[in-house]
Amino acid sequence: MNLIILKPSEVDGQGRAVLADGRARHIRNVLGAKPGKQLRIGMLNGAFGTGTAEAIDKNAVVLVCEFEDGLPPKPRIDLILAMPRPKVLKRLWAQLAALGVGRLVLLRSEKVERYYFDSHVIDPDCYNPLLVEGLQQARCTHLPDVLVRPLFKPFVEDELDQIFGGHMKLLADPTGDRRMAECIGGLGERQRIVLAIGAEGGWTPYELEMFKERGFELFGMGERILRTDTAVVGLLAVLSQ
């Protein structure tokens, strides 16, 4: 935990927060903090700041919080991900937040089993703590917006342009001739990017056509066929370079 993340509801009018969960244990046992100790904090979806430990006992830690002006920029990469197997997605949540994703769309695709959408891993009560864990690891405050879309066509036809109209649009596919570096060369630093990543086995020709019609550029990833989680982490890392 490299940053203590607080929710707006946890900080009272005097800037005081009482922590009694894993964060308190971390401050007490891992950091071995004593009263007066200053800690790096961040408001969820908000500013960074400093929390001064006012009181520490075995039940709770009281922090007096001061937040800096200005908000850290939102990650410039958004992701459309064919819904992975629930086990894989569970492992991915913290990494997605840590690598920095502005918005994540979990989309049905022909090669995705319908029952994946019945899994508890797409319940905010399951994924929000994992996302916050990733933010606390990577020292960021922006919680990815998550959209779950169990129908491919209505999302692509009715929502995609609205949400990602001004984005540079990229899709990883073995038929893409260009490498990703060529596609993003010369992009402005603030240009937002949306990256579509298919299931194992990729998007179907129909799905690919739908994406292409909406301006997605295809790029190849070399000869290796990667597992979804490996590909997602690798591509986000390459895009953040």
Place this chain on the structure above:
Amino acid sequence: MNLIILKPSEVDGQGRAVLADGRARHIRNVLGAKPGKQLRIGMLNGAFGTGTAEAIDKNAVVLVCEFEDGLPPKPRIDLILAMPRPKVLKRLWAQLAALGVGRLVLLRSEKVERYYFDSHVIDPDCYNPLLVEGLQQARCTHLPDVLVRPLFKPFVEDELDQIFGGHMKLLADPTGDRRMAECIGGLGERQRIVLAIGAEGGWTPYELEMFKERGFELFGMGERILRTDTAVVGLLAVLSQ
């Protein structure tokens, strides 16, 4: 499984291999292969080829194998990794093989718990099947060479130059001013690279000094602090671009 990997001992003088494990189940149940079906195969640490199913029953699959001339190139990236937590390393094995690592050194560092080296995850009987799983996923045949070094100083002083003498040497550290892209810009395609990645918390100043004396260039990875497994996958992906 996108490639069926065979070991030299499994193929007889007539090029015949009898499979009776997960590969046979995959050929029978997932691929639904019938006799005559041609499958993409690879010899472990060797050439690609074609296996023609000669017989398929509930106990075994018999393949008649023909291998191509020429060997796929060895991955050009080697890795020196401060020994991760066993749980993390277990998840990493298949991904390391899939992304392509020529040689992997698992090294003790000040910030690594000594007992990690007692774990069964560094037993070849544990990791070899996981590495092969990664190769079969990514369609490669090169099994990473694994060296386990529970003492930092003797490895760095006595072995490092010998093993990695001609390599471009890189080390990920928050004190590095340059970005990785600058360090590797203009490298020849065949230039081998060795990348050193520390534990959570990084290398100690003493360890960093030892690496620098041996020609390692430090590069920064931006402001985010990533978990070891996220960092390893991300950096390998960036280097393979």
